[in-house]
Amino acid sequence: MKITLLGTSSGTPTRQRNVSATAVQPERGKAWVLVDCGEATQHQLLRTGLSLLQLKVILITHVHGDHCYGLPGVLASCQLNGRTAPLTLVGPAAVWRYIQAVIELTELHLEYPLEFVEVSDQLQLPCGPFDITAAVLSHRTECWGYRLEEVAVTRRLDTVRLNAEGIEPSACYSRLYRGERVRLGDGRELEGRDYWMPAHAARAVVVAGDNDRPELLAEACCGVQLLVHEATYTEAVLQRVGPGPGHSCAAQVARFAETQGLPALLLTHFSPRYLLHPKRPKDLSIESLRDEAEQYYSGRLHLGQDFDTYSIARNGEVSKLPE
Amino acid sequence: MKITLLGTSSGTPTRQRNVSATAVQPERGKAWVLVDCGEATQHQLLRTGLSLLQLKVILITHVHGDHCYGLPGVLASCQLNGRTAPLTLVGPAAVWRYIQAVIELTELHLEYPLEFVEVSDQLQLPCGPFDITAAVLSHRTECWGYRLEEVAVTRRLDTVRLNAEGIEPSACYSRLYRGERVRLGDGRELEGRDYWMPAHAARAVVVAGDNDRPELLAEACCGVQLLVHEATYTEAVLQRVGPGPGHSCAAQVARFAETQGLPALLLTHFSPRYLLHPKRPKDLSIESLRDEAEQYYSGRLHLGQDFDTYSIARNGEVSKLPE
Numbered sequence: 001m002k003i004t005l006l007g008t009s010s011g012t013p014t015r016q017r018n019v020s021a022t023a024v025q026p027e028r029g030k031a032w033v034l035v036d037c038g039e040a041t042q043h044q045l046l047r048t049g050l051s052l053l054q055l056k057v058i059l060i061t062h063v064h065g066d067h068c069y070g071l072p073g074v075l076a077s078c079q080l081n082g083r084t085a086p087l088t089l090v091g092p093a094a095v096w097r098y099i100q101a102v103i104e105l106t107e108l109h110l111e112y113p114l115e116f117v118e119v120s121d122q123l124q125l126p127c128g129p130f131d132i133t134a135a136v137l138s139h140r141t142e143c144w145g146y147r148l149e150e151v152a153v154t155r156r157l158d159t160v161r162l163n164a165e166g167i168e169p170s171a172c173y174s175r176l177y178r179g180e181r182v183r184l185g186d187g188r189e190l191e192g193r194d195y196w197m198p199a200h201a202a203r204a205v206v207v208a209g210d211n212d213r214p215e216l217l218a219e220a221c222c223g224v225q226l227l228v229h230e231a232t233y234t235e236a237v238l239q240r241v242g243p244g245p246g247h248s249c250a251a252q253v254a255r256f257a258e259t260q261g262l263p264a265l266l267l268t269h270f271s272p273r274y275l276l277h278p279k280r281p282k283d284l285s286i287e288s289l290r291d292e293a294e295q296y297y298s299g300r301l302h303l304g305q306d307f308d309t310y311s312i313a314r315n316g317e318v319s320k321l322p323e
Numbered sequence: 324m325k326i327t328l329l330g331t332s333s334g335t336p337t338r339q340r341n342v343s344a345t346a347v348q349p350e351r352g353k354a355w356v357l358v359d360c361g362e363a364t365q366h367q368l369l370r371t372g373l374s375l376l377q378l379k380v381i382l383i384t385h386v387h388g389d390h391c392y393g394l395p396g397v398l399a400s401c402q403l404n405g406r407t408a409p410l411t412l413v414g415p416a417a418v419w420r421y422i423q424a425v426i427e428l429t430e431l432h433l434e435y436p437l438e439f440v441e442v443s444d445q446l447q448l449p450c451g452p453f454d455i456t457a458a459v460l461s462h463r464t465e466c467w468g469y470r471l472e473e474v475a476v477t478r479r480l481d482t483v484r485l486n487a488e489g490i491e492p493s494a495c496y497s498r499l500y501r502g503e504r505v506r507l508g509d510g511r512e513l514e515g516r517d518y519w520m521p522a523h524a525a526r527a528v529v530v531a532g533d534n535d536r537p538e539l540l541a542e543a544c545c546g547v548q549l550l551v552h553e554a555t556y557t558e559a560v561l562q563r564v565g566p567g568p569g570h571s572c573a574a575q576v577a578r579f580a581e582t583q584g585l586p587a588l589l590l591t592h593f594s595p596r597y598l599l600h601p602k603r604p605k606d607l608s609i610e611s612l613r614d615e616a617e618q619y620y621s622g623r624l625h626l627g628q629d630f631d632t633y634s635i636a637r638n639g640e641v642s643k644l645p646e
Contacts, residue, residue, distance in 0.1 A: 039395075046337070064430065065396060065399045065429050073362040101428055106417075140430075141430055
């Protein structure tokens with residue numbers, strides 16, 4: 001399972017960071033899911049191996065421009081690239097009103113089916129490689145976090161059971177693994193599927209939208225290997241800015257992740273005041289966010305950069321892939 | 324006077340070319356004008372010296388996405404950058420309906436005044452450094468070309484008239500140049516302004532939108548030094564594609580420029596099938612467009628690339644500035 005950050009800036013792009021978009025891919029296959037679609041997401045995609053023709057679902061967290069102004073361009077380029085397969089868009093009703101208006105007012109003709117599913121806490125979207133559910137967040141406008149859990153977990157044979165039934169390792173093991181029916185020398189008939197078990201626990205990630213109350217994700221985060229969450233600024237800056245914008249500081253998210261016992265946390269959506277290679281005072285360096293989060297969180301902490309890809313291995317371990 | 328291409332692809336961006344946007348700057352001052360605003364125009368601007376705070380007017384040729392999907396992001400980033408000065412938007416009424424809908428539906432709060440002027444063939448927009456007029460074009464939707472003519476032409480002294488009046492070169496020349504009143508030894512009083520004349524003809528450029536009838540620009544192009552016009556494909560490809568999309572081929576634009584006696588022609592808005600560094604058949608190389616245009620046009624021909632800047636010198640000569 002792979003998570004690629006396509007934009008890690010909040011509000012406005014910088015030369016190093018685009019606005020929000022995140023791609024989630026299963027371990028196998030080319031199908032993928034996009035969470036949020038800030039302006040120029042399609043431009044970012046041109047620098048990855050992800051194809052608009054293999055995009056299955058777009059999940060939008062909320063209707064603010066830095067999370068959805070790239071949507072019309074993605075839909076238009078799907079059309080120009082010859083897409084015919086249906087595309088599912090999930091988000092608040094406001095997102096659908098916005099995109100319908102743009103389609104109509106800019107004479108955008110889509111020949112593939114675009115289906116809208118309004119997000120709710122009842123969302124249960126079986127979508128190709130993932131089961132997708134949602135949790136409502138707290139922001140200036142209706143906003144959601146999405147949990148993506150893999151569906152197709154690799155199988156292995158339940159050799160403990162086979163041994164317990166007195167079935168010794170032999171050529172029949174590989175036939176059972178393939179799901180075939182096997183007749184044993186003693187006349188017993190075995191169904192391969194009866195001896196399958198998942199090779200590992202289903203992996204899951206939560207990708208959250210803008211949110212000033214991380215604890216709202218407590219239930220959604222149960223059992224996930226990774227939480228991708230905004231940390232727009234430090235606690236000191238948050239106190240100066242005030243609660244109006246509805247964002248979290250690094251400390252808040254780190255405290256939540258620690259309480260929750262999350263194995264890995266990926267921070268993103270950084271205020272443009274934090275530069276990647278700063279010549280600025282230390283408190284405006286991106287490292288100030290890392291320092292703050294490390295004070296509260298003892299798991300694997302990552303600060304995202306555009307085009308970073310994180311993998312969740314079958315054993316649940318999260319690591320950044322080499323570029 | 325400088326023209327910077329911010330996007331030279333049609334329909335969809337490629338790794339080398341963004342969709343349409345063109346910046347026009349006067350010789351002096353930081354104010355500038357944007358013609359069209361495809362998605363990620365604000366991202367392109369981050370790679371130039373052009374500031375959103377100095378942007379005076381946005382001229383949109385038509386409402387298709389590759390010419391206006393960057394507009395919401397530009398307006399939002401003007402706000403986030405602290406703009407307070409009014410911004411004028413010019414275009415067909417459809418552009419205003421589109422941008423009003425996006426502003427409302429995505430909760431975009433602009434605290435600076437955004438003024439809309441509907442384009443027409445009566446448009447006479449004195450805008451800081453330029454007089455702006457418009458000519459209607461032929462496309463699948465209402466579409467316009469804009470003519471920008473510089474207002475403030477540098478002055479020089481009319482030395483022929485001074486000589487004819489028996490006023491010899493002396494210190495009084497520089498006082499007249501500065502606009503002062505000068506009393507001569509013989510009692511005559513001269514007003515500096517009476518002896519001013521423009522140092523050169525006012526420079527002008529036409530930046531056209533999508534258009535399959537270049538001849539519609541005949542009047543607008545009178546006396547201009549440069550026409551920036553789409554040449555989406557070659558004549559052979561146009562014949563295969565048919566007239567549906569409403570675009571010009573290189574030959575069409577070149578023939579018009581030749582008939583019109585235009586000193587310089589800058590082609591842009593190339594179909595993504597033409598690659599910059601092609602490993603493709605020769606007929607899908609960008610050079611095939613150049614070859615075709617050169618057959619019909621004997622002036623200075625340029626094929627645009629993103630971030631190319633062209634200057635119109637005071638003597639009217641158009642040249643590409645070094646990168």
